[in-house]
Amino acid sequence: MSVDVRPVRAFADNYIWLIEAPGAPGRVVAVDPGDASPVLNELHRTGASLAAILLTHHHADHIGGVPRLKEAAGDIPVIAPDDPRIPTRTLSVHDGERCDLPELGLGFEILAVPGHTMSHIAFWGHGALFCGDTLFSAGCGRMFEGTPVQMIASLEKLRALPPETNMYCGHEYTAANLRFALTVDPANAAAARHRDTLTTPSLPSSLGQEKLMNPFLRCDTPTIRKAVEAHAGRPLPGTADVFGELRAWKDTFQ
Numbered sequence: 001m002s003v004d005v006r007p008v009r010a011f012a013d014n015y016i017w018l019i020e021a022p023g024a025p026g027r028v029v030a031v032d033p034g035d036a037s038p039v040l041n042e043l044h045r046t047g048a049s050l051a052a053i054l055l056t057h058h059h060a061d062h063i064g065g066v067p068r069l070k071e072a073a074g075d076i077p078v079i080a081p082d083d084p085r086i087p088t089r090t091l092s093v094h095d096g097e098r099c100d101l102p103e104l105g106l107g108f109e110i111l112a113v114p115g116h117t118m119s120h121i122a123f124w125g126h127g128a129l130f131c132g133d134t135l136f137s138a139g140c141g142r143m144f145e146g147t148p149v150q151m152i153a154s155l156e157k158l159r160a161l162p163p164e165t166n167m168y169c170g171h172e173y174t175a176a177n178l179r180f181a182l183t184v185d186p187a188n189a190a191a192a193r194h195r196d197t198l199t200t201p202s203l204p205s206s207l208g209q210e211k212l213m214n215p216f217l218r219c220d221t222p223t224i225r226k227a228v229e230a231h232a233g234r235p236l237p238g239t240a241d242v243f244g245e246l247r248a249w250k251d252t253f254q
Contacts, residue, residue, distance in 0.1 A: 003106070003126040005168060007201050008042050010035040013172045014061055015203065017130060018042065023105020027051040031123070031130045032170055036065035040072060049073065051104055055080035055089065056132025057120040062170060063088065077101070083119040099123065113158065115151030116141035124161060129207070131158060133170045137205040138191065139177030140216040142251065148244035152219060155243075159217050163208030174202035177214075180253050184215045184227045184246070219243045 004020040008030075016039055017031040029052045033039050043050060050073040055063055058081070066078060066088040079099050082092035093099050095112030108125035113134040122131040133141035134151075135158050143151050158167075178195045182188060190212035211217055218224045219242040229236050232245045 001105075001126055003128060005128060005166075005204070006042075007203065008038045009172075010038050010065075011061060015168070015170055015172060015201070016065075017168050018048075019106065019128075021051055021101075021104035021106060024051065024103060027104060029054060029101070029104065029106065030069065031168070032056055032062040032132060033065040033069055034059075034061040034063065036068035036072070039065060039069060050076060052076050052101055053078045054099075054108075054123055054130065055086060056122060056130065056134075056170070057081065057117045058083050058085035059117070059133070062132060081119040081121045083117075085119075093121065095121070111157055113154035115143050115146035115154045118145045120154075122158065124165070127162075127164065127166055128204070129158065129161060129165050129167045131167060131169050134158065135167060135210070135214075135216075136169045136171060136177055137167070137174040137202055137210065138181045138194070138214050139173055139250070140214075140247070143247060148240045148247065151247070152240045152243040155216055159207070159211060161207055163206065163211065165207045166204035167207055167210060168204050172201060172203070174198060174205075180250050181213060181215050183253070184249075185218075185223055187223075188213055215246060216243065219246060 006018050008016040016033045019029040021027040028048045031054045078090045080086045080089035093110045097110045100107040108123040111122040113120050113122050116133045181191045215224050220239045225242050228242050228245045236242045
């Protein structure tokens with residue numbers, strides 16, 4: 001059963017996602033509310049009430065609004081990775097577990113996706129993937145805590161999900177990511193079509209689309225390997241090496 005999801009913009013380019021609860025009309029679940037004000041404004045505008053909060057990782061722009069939202073909403077669950085840097089969590093979840101909210105008609109599988117942060121998780125269910133800052137449309141997150149081996153394993157885990165899955169990430173970076181993707185792979189027709197028809201918000205994206213145009217999901221292909229080796233000026237023995245060089249290239253791309 002699919003769910004209705006709507007974006008709430010925050011800060012310069014963050015997305016907070018509000019998931020409509022199919023089992024409780026008028027109630028919503030917020031994903032990564034870094035700022036409470038836009039969420040409260042949207043709740044007031046629609047007359048909805050907040051039923052739960054899902055958090056993918058500990059960065060302030062993803063969790064900063066939780067205390068105020070809990071104060072406004074009362075005793076609601078805050079479901080998050082098992083990380084002491086998220087003191088507002090009421091339930092810690094781990095890789096391979098399920099997070100079920102039966103009174104809301106919602107349930108998600110928990111996927112550990114370390115790399116951007118070591119405790120980063122994603123929520124997958126109802127044809128939707130909430131992946132925080134691990135995977136972006138046409139891009140991926142920076143490695144603040146993890147290694148290329150960890151990050152490429154996380155991306156491969158997400159790539160293995162059904163292609164029709166709708167991907168909801170934490171930031172509106174798609175236009176900039178497509179510029180980089182087409183620098184790496186200028187003949188990529190899927191990336192070029194998407195660039196030419198891009199609207200804002202550009203999300204959700206489907207995993208099927210991402211598998212065609214996102215270079216970080218294609219580090220095991222000859223096209224991406226050849227481009228990254230040419231940029232690095234040396235052969236790269238493994239997929240994680242290709243990914244590490246590709247991410248370093250993106251880190252300095254203007």
